[in-house]
Amino acid sequence: MNEQGLRSTIIKTCLAMNASGLNQGMAGNVSVRFGDGLLITPSAMPYDQMKPEDIVLLHMGGTAQGLHTPSSEWRFHRDILAARPDINAVVHTHATYATMLALLAKPIPAVHYMVTVAGGKDIRCCPYATFGSQELSDYVLEALDERFACLMAHHGMIACGASLDKALWLAREVETLAHQYWGALQIGTPKTLTDTQMDQVLKKMKTCKYGRES
Ligand code: 13P
Numbered sequence: 250m251n252e253q254g255l256r257s258t259i260i261k262t263c264l265a266m267n268a269s270g271l272n273q274g275m276a277g278n279v280s281v282r283f284g285d286g287l288l289i290t291p292s293a294m295p296y297d298q299m300k301p302e303d304i305v306l307l308h309m310g311g312t313a314q315g316l317h318t319p320s321s322e323w324r325f326h327r328d329i330l331a332a333r334p335d336i337n338a339v340v341h342t343h344a345t346y347a348t349m350l351a352l353l354a355k356p357i358p359a360v361h362y363m364v365t366v367a368g369g370k371d372i373r374c375c376p377y378a379t380f381g382s383q384e385l386s387d388y389v390l391e392a393l394d395e396r397f398a399c400l401m402a403h404h405g406m407i408a409c410g411a412s413l414d415k416a417l418w419l420a421r422e423v424e425t426l427a428h429q430y431w432g433a434l435q436i437g438t439p440k441t442l443t444d445t446q447m448d449q450v451l452k453k454m455k456t457c458k459y460g461r462e463s
Contacts, residue, residue: 252283252288253301255281255283255288255413256288256301256302256304257301258281258413259279259280259281259288259289259290259304259413260296260299260300260301260304261413262279262338262340262413262414262416262417263277263279263290263296263299264296264297265417266279266296266340266342266417266420267296269421270344270345271342271344271417271420271421271424272342272343272344273343274295275293275294275295275296276342276343276405277340277341277342277343277405278290278292278320278321278322278326278341279338279339279340279341279413279416280307280320280323280326280330280338280339281337281338281339281412281413282330282336282337282338283306285308285309286306286307286308286309287306287307287309287326287327287330288304288305288306288307289304289305289307289319289320289323289326290304290305290319290320291303291304291305291315291316291317291318291319291320292317292318292319292320292321294317302315302316303315303316303317305317305318305319305320307319307323307326307327309327309330309331311323311324311327321380321381322341322380322381322385323381324381324382324383324385324386325339325341325385325386325389325390325407326339326341327386328386328387328389328390329389329390329393329407329409332390333393333409335411336397336409336410336411337410337411337412338409338410338411338412338413338415338416339407339408339409339416340407340408340409340413340416340417340419340420341405341406341407342405342406342408342420342424343404343405343406344405344406344420344423344424344427345424346424346427346428346430346431347400347405347406347423347424347427348400348404348405348406349427349431350374350400350427350430350431351374351400351401351402351403351404351405351406352402352403354374354376354377354402354403355374355400356371356372356373356374356400357371357372357400357423357426357427357430358371358430358441359371359441359442359443359446359447360429360430360433360439360440360441360442361426361429361430361442362442362446362447362450363422363425363426364426364447365447365450365451365454366397366419366422366454367396367397367398367399367408367419367422367423368395368396368397368398369395369396369451370444370447370451372396372398372399372400372423372426373392373393373396373399373400374392374399374400374401374402375388375389375391375392375399375400375401375402376388376402377401377402377403377404380404385401385404388401389401389407393407393409397409397410397419398419398420398422398423400423400427406420406423406424406427408420408422408423
């Protein structure tokens with residue numbers, strides 16, 4: 250996709266993120282790999298007012314080019330894309346159920362086999378650090394090791410993918426799992442699947458279309 254197409258797709262992703270209840274107001278941010286750098290949402294701009302020219306081009310060194318200041322979270326967007334050649338798009342939201350678990354610094358354990366869509370046997374929750382800080386980015390990178398999504402304590406969630414569509418799809422899956430886990434916690438203590446059961450699912454997910462973005 251060319252630069253203009255990517256800029257428009259970022260905005261579509263942001264609008265879909267808010268319309269589907271995955272995010273609210275000006276919270277959250279979205280980026281996509283572009284050339285040697287990335288295209289990222291500007292800081293604190295309402296998504297329904299965003300135009301393709303408002304998206305900021307960021308070089309891997311941290312220099313921004315555009316009409317606005319890049320998202321305050323440009324560090325983790327940049328660091329994820331720099332560290333993970335398998336990831337081209339990053340979506341950060343303050344989705345309600347994922348954030349409720351994050352308020353308790355709770356990861357999502359292997360309570361449902363669909364946890365594996367984030368790449369492993371749980372969805373980690375990284376420790377709290379101030380938004381926009383390098384410390385937060387370092388924590389995020391650790392929580393994303395061999396994973397495509399994580400929760401962020403007292404903050405929200407991050408979902409990544411090979412494309413913006415895949416990252417948004419995963420954000421929806423993580424929020425659904427967080428909702429289901431939260432609900433189960435209201436009525437009891439959900440049991441976790443065993444390591445062997447999760448290994449079997451991880452293996453099966455590699456060979457079947459189900460469980461991946463359709
Ligand atoms: P930005 O508007 O600067 O992207 O910040 C929103 C946010 O969610 C910070 O974590």
